[in-house]
Amino acid sequence: MKKCKTCGEEFEPERKTAVYCSDKCRYHNWLANKKRVTIPADMRFSILHRDGFACRYCGDRPPKKTLRVDHVVSIEDGGARTDFANLVTTCNPCNAGKGKKSLDPSEVPPLAD
Ligand SMILES: [Zn+2]
Numbered sequence: 001m002k003k004c005k006t007c008g009e010e011f012e013p014e015r016k017t018a019v020y021c022s023d024k025c026r027y028h029n030w031l032a033n034k035k036r037v038t039i040p041a042d043m044r045f046s047i048l049h050r051d052g053f054a055c056r057y058c059g060d061r062p063p064k065k066t067l068r069v070d071h072v073v074s075i076e077d078g079g080a081r082t083d084f085a086n087l088v089t090t091c092n093p094c095n096a097g098k099g100k101k102s103l104d105p106s107e108v109p110p111l112a113d
Protein backbone atom coordinates (compact mmCIF):
# COMPACT_ATOMS: atom_id res chain seq x y z
CA MET A 1 0.00 0.00 0.00
CA LYS A 2 1.08 3.56 -0.68
CA LYS A 3 -0.11 6.93 0.58
CA CYS A 4 -1.51 9.32 -2.01
CA LYS A 5 0.54 12.53 -2.15
CA THR A 6 -2.59 14.64 -2.55
CA CYS A 7 -5.28 13.23 -0.30
CA GLY A 8 -3.17 11.03 2.01
CA GLU A 9 -5.43 8.00 1.48
CA GLU A 10 -3.78 4.62 1.22
CA PHE A 11 -4.09 2.95 -2.16
CA GLU A 12 -2.83 -0.06 -4.08
CA PRO A 13 -0.60 1.33 -6.87
CA GLU A 14 -0.97 -0.09 -10.36
CA ARG A 15 2.59 0.92 -11.13
CA LYS A 16 5.51 1.02 -8.67
CA THR A 17 6.10 4.69 -9.45
CA ALA A 18 2.51 5.79 -8.78
CA VAL A 19 2.22 8.45 -6.06
CA TYR A 20 -1.43 9.49 -6.53
CA CYS A 21 -4.48 7.33 -5.89
CA SER A 22 -6.38 8.67 -8.91
CA ASP A 23 -6.20 10.99 -11.91
CA LYS A 24 -8.21 13.49 -9.89
CA CYS A 25 -5.53 13.64 -7.20
CA ARG A 26 -2.76 13.88 -9.80
CA TYR A 27 -4.58 16.76 -11.49
CA HIS A 28 -5.23 18.54 -8.18
CA ASN A 29 -1.54 18.40 -7.29
CA TRP A 30 -0.46 19.57 -10.73
CA LEU A 31 -2.88 22.48 -10.54
CA ALA A 32 -1.71 23.47 -7.06
CA ASN A 33 1.92 23.44 -8.16
CA LYS A 34 1.19 25.36 -11.31
CA LYS A 35 -0.68 28.04 -9.39
CA ARG A 36 1.90 28.28 -6.63
CA VAL A 37 4.80 29.21 -8.89
CA THR A 38 3.06 31.89 -10.88
CA ILE A 39 3.02 35.05 -8.81
CA PRO A 40 4.05 37.56 -11.50
CA ALA A 41 7.49 39.11 -10.92
CA ASP A 42 6.19 42.68 -10.85
CA MET A 43 3.56 41.71 -8.27
CA ARG A 44 6.20 39.96 -6.18
CA PHE A 45 8.22 43.16 -6.19
CA SER A 46 5.18 45.23 -5.22
CA ILE A 47 4.58 43.00 -2.20
CA LEU A 48 8.23 43.26 -1.10
CA HIS A 49 8.03 47.01 -1.50
CA ARG A 50 4.74 47.27 0.40
CA ASP A 51 6.20 45.22 3.27
CA GLY A 52 9.34 47.37 3.43
CA PHE A 53 11.60 44.50 2.29
CA ALA A 54 11.25 42.85 5.70
CA CYS A 55 9.69 39.55 6.81
CA ARG A 56 6.15 40.23 8.08
CA TYR A 57 6.49 37.55 10.77
CA CYS A 58 9.92 38.21 12.32
CA GLY A 59 10.90 41.56 10.78
CA ASP A 60 14.29 40.40 9.54
CA ARG A 61 15.73 41.82 6.36
CA PRO A 62 18.38 40.86 3.84
CA PRO A 63 21.25 40.07 3.96
CA LYS A 64 20.44 38.40 7.30
CA LYS A 65 17.55 36.49 5.71
CA THR A 66 16.51 35.67 2.19
CA LEU A 67 13.04 37.03 1.53
CA ARG A 68 10.27 35.49 -0.52
CA VAL A 69 6.63 36.20 -1.20
CA ASP A 70 4.12 33.68 0.09
CA HIS A 71 0.36 33.23 0.30
CA VAL A 72 -1.41 33.82 3.62
CA VAL A 73 -4.23 31.42 2.76
CA SER A 74 -2.67 28.70 0.60
CA ILE A 75 -3.94 28.02 -2.90
CA GLU A 76 -4.86 24.51 -1.77
CA ASP A 77 -7.22 26.06 0.77
CA GLY A 78 -8.79 28.33 -1.81
CA GLY A 79 -6.64 31.41 -1.25
CA ALA A 80 -6.37 33.95 -4.04
CA ARG A 81 -3.21 33.57 -6.09
CA THR A 82 -2.64 37.17 -7.06
CA ASP A 83 -4.55 39.15 -4.46
CA PHE A 84 -2.39 41.70 -2.62
CA ALA A 85 -4.30 40.98 0.57
CA ASN A 86 -3.38 37.31 0.37
CA LEU A 87 0.36 37.81 -0.22
CA VAL A 88 3.02 38.52 2.39
CA THR A 89 6.77 38.91 2.50
CA THR A 90 8.37 36.13 4.53
CA CYS A 91 11.92 34.96 5.13
CA ASN A 92 12.90 31.40 4.34
CA PRO A 93 12.89 30.12 7.97
CA CYS A 94 9.45 31.62 8.70
CA ASN A 95 8.08 30.30 5.43
CA ALA A 96 9.56 26.85 6.03
CA GLY A 97 7.85 26.78 9.42
CA LYS A 98 4.55 27.62 7.84
CA GLY A 99 4.93 25.17 4.95
CA LYS A 100 1.75 24.75 2.94
CA LYS A 101 -0.48 25.60 5.88
CA SER A 102 -2.81 28.54 5.68
CA LEU A 103 -2.69 31.26 8.30
CA ASP A 104 -5.54 33.20 9.76
CA PRO A 105 -5.04 36.56 8.00
CA SER A 106 -5.54 38.27 11.37
CA GLU A 107 -2.36 36.50 12.60
CA VAL A 108 -0.21 38.35 10.12
CA PRO A 109 1.38 41.27 11.97
CA PRO A 110 0.39 44.71 10.70
CA LEU A 111 2.84 46.71 8.64
CA ALA A 112 5.35 48.86 10.49
CA ASP A 113 5.31 52.52 9.51
ZN1 LIG B 1 -5.66 10.73 -3.55
Ligand SMILES: [Zn+2]
Pocket residue numbers: 055056057058059060090091092093094095
Ligand atom coordinates in the same frame (compact mmCIF):
# COMPACT_ATOMS: atom_id res chain seq x y z
ZN1 LIG C 1 10.89 35.73 9.23
